[in-house]
Amino acid sequence: NAGVTQTPKFRVLKTGQSMTLLCAQDMNHEYMYWYRQDPGMGLRLIHYSVGEGTTAKGEVPDGYNVSRLKKQNFLLGLESAAPSQTSVYFCASITGQGRETQYFGPGTRLLVL
């Protein structure tokens, strides 16, 4: 049981490049979330999904797109990376609507030059 895994662990991009971050969970969780964490700030919700084939915007969705084609995977895409998207990205998942704790992945560090 690997829990929540994230790929890649670290990436450097040039402004304007695109990339996809992959989050995978093997706990059969319905809900999945993408957050970003910047220095001196708490985690901020980018997008989330309440089930396969569904996605919704969080607090800071601009510049990101997501897809949940399979229940176990939640993809975060950056179509045209900007330096303001330099951050640490965390994925999380949970069984149901949120009366339990979320399980977090180890994070992806992204540097946009």
Added chain:
Amino acid sequence: KQEVTQIPAALSVPEGENLVLNCSFTDSAIYNLQWFRQDPGKGLTSLLLIQSSQREQTSGRLNASLDKSSGRSTLYIAASQPGDSATYLCAANDYKLSFGAGTTVTVRA
């Protein structure tokens, strides 16, 4: 929009001292309040979860209280150890988590 504030931002104490970390939130309509630990360069580890109907939750040397009506939660860590050095985050859950910026704790040996 839920706003979560943690005070202080940083705390340094000698080993053995008790720690008191504060968290406040603006909207009391929450399912639960959660406390996480984050080590440098790592992900988040869940410490305690207090349901909205509960007043406190305990795990070992950790105790967290919740006063939903006043929008406050406090995390107490008894007899601190150097291994407790980390950043502690609280999050208010109203179907999605809203995080505070965290309190960075240093326990000096």
